[in-house]
Amino acid sequence: MNTPAALTLEAPAEHPFAPFVRILGKGKRGARNLTREEAREAMGMLLEDKVEDTQLGAFLMLLRHKEESAEEMAGFTEAVRERLTAPAIQVDIDWPTYAGKKRHLPWYLLAAKCLAQNGVRIFMHGGGAHTAGRLYSEQLLDALAIPLCRNWQSVNEALDTGNLAFMPLQDWAPHLQRMIDLRNTLGLRSPIHSLARILNPLGARCGLQSIFHPGYQSVHREASSLLGDNSIVIKGDGGEVEINPDTLSHLYGTTAGVGWDEEWPALSAQRHVKPASLQPEHLLALWRGEVEDSYPQLALLSTMALALRGLGTPREQAFEQAQRFWDNRDTSI
Incomplete structure (x- = not known):
């Protein structure tokens, strides 16, 4: 049967x-x-x-x-x-840049450039122009003479030469880049945008992170603490690692797995008017000392101070040191 x-x-x-x-x-x-x-x-x-x-x-x-x-x-x-297959490369600051700017120019790029001129080794990484209407770091690297590196050897050489290197996520974690690129397919940003900020792939002395949405800053600080990393998390302007000088800034820090908090007061008595449009050439003009502009100068100085704070310098001395660095910068590009 x-x-x-x-x-x-x-x-x-x-x-x-x-x-x-x-x-x-x-x-x-x-x-x-x-x-x-x-x-x-x-x-x-x-x-x-x-x-x-x-x-x-x-x-x-x-x-x-x-x-x-x-x-x-x-x-x-x-x-x-x-x-990861990254070699041992000495880095002071891990600087993720994934959000893009839409209200202000990316003044943090000048902050990083000025710090690098003064011996701070900075590794920057980003995920490309994934959202329309924003200005991304990758679009300005050439104009600001920031090395775009496509492999770890180039990163090492750029850091040894000028203390500053940028490497696209695509070149060291392509699977994560693919997930980020699903943003326009899924209609929403995924958690990979947040994950990329905490990775610190070269084990820098301090990882800077900017998380825009309230409540996520403490989650990122706790994750860094679980990993035993040194980091500072802020709600940066537009989601980038850049202090907004018009508002109070809360620093969610962790050092050797131990959390700490600091509040930095606003640096301006009243809010600045945001520019009508973003003109990248204004970055170069400010760097060269051709213009004076209160908002970007306060933003980049406090952002430099943030990085120095992450390396262990107390706040007041960090601001003083940042001002000295800026005043004595090499204005050539």
């Missing part, structure tokens, strides 16, 4: 990544955060192309809707760091 074909069918095996999607998406009562180990394993599978595109999209958007935890961020970071 023949067995009916229907009775011999077997259900397909569950995809190995499916449990991670289920953990995040099992409804209001069933869903939970990933543990640090689960996050590390899940990100490892993403980085090794062991997931379907549908799973990737679902995973990223469930995380975005839930809001990632410090443990998840730490686990994701560990997975990325485990797979």
